[in-house]
Amino acid sequence: MKIAVLDLETTGFDPRDCIVEIGAVELDLDSGETKCLLNMLVREAHFTKSQHGRSWIFSHSGLTVWDVLSATSWKNAEQELRWVLEDYPVTAFNKAFDFSFLKHRGLLPKRTLPCPMIEASKVLKIPGPYGGYKWPTLEEAWGHYFPGLDYTEQHRAFDDALHEALLIKAMHTVGDYNLEA
Numbered sequence: 001m002k003i004a005v006l007d008l009e010t011t012g013f014d015p016r017d018c019i020v021e022i023g024a025v026e027l028d029l030d031s032g033e034t035k036c037l038l039n040m041l042v043r044e045a046h047f048t049k050s051q052h053g054r055s056w057i058f059s060h061s062g063l064t065v066w067d068v069l070s071a072t073s074w075k076n077a078e079q080e081l082r083w084v085l086e087d088y089p090v091t092a093f094n095k096a097f098d099f100s101f102l103k104h105r106g107l108l109p110k111r112t113l114p115c116p117m118i119e120a121s122k123v124l125k126i127p128g129p130y131g132g133y134k135w136p137t138l139e140e141a142w143g144h145y146f147p148g149l150d151y152t153e154q155h156r157a158f159d160d161a162l163h164e165a166l167l168i169k170a171m172h173t174v175g176d177y178n179l180e181a
Contacts, residue, residue, distance in 0.1 A: 009061070015103070023161035025158070034162060041072065090113065091116060
């Protein structure tokens with residue numbers, strides 16, 4: 001079965017903030033093979049240097065304001081993204097976050113899959129600050145499923161989506177990622 005793993009980089013946490021990068025990876029759950037579906041910078045109409053230039057993403061990744069200012073328009077990116085959302089079952093690490101941005105723009109996948117972050121939290125059982133278990137970071141989940149193989153999240157959409165896809169394959173192989181959860 002082939003699925004798409006999506007990752008968005010944004011200028012904030014509110015779906016009204018700007019999407020600045022889209023990454024999507026096709027993952028063949030049977031073979032483990034991956035393929036790039038999308039790796040694109042995006043400039044939404046409401047993105048401005050003065051309003052968004054100090055966003056967290058620009059100080060925590062290699063992404064620059066200048067990259068976004070010269071990126072493709074949202075209209076063009078939306079056309080590319082739409083076919084992924086229509087042709088594949090889709091998930092994302094912290095799916096609720098990424099999908100809230102899509103929903104705000106009138107886009108949703110035809111078929112969604114469980115959130116690997118939520119599924120990993122059931123296995124990792126990392127104590128939360130207020131009791132219960134916290135949602136693991138991608139790096140924490142990676143460390144559990146790939147011990148000894150260091151990974152530092154780049155906060156770049158394609159790189160993150162690729163590592164999320166590899167994580168999903170590892171989880172699926174050991175029975176920790178159920179497509180129907």
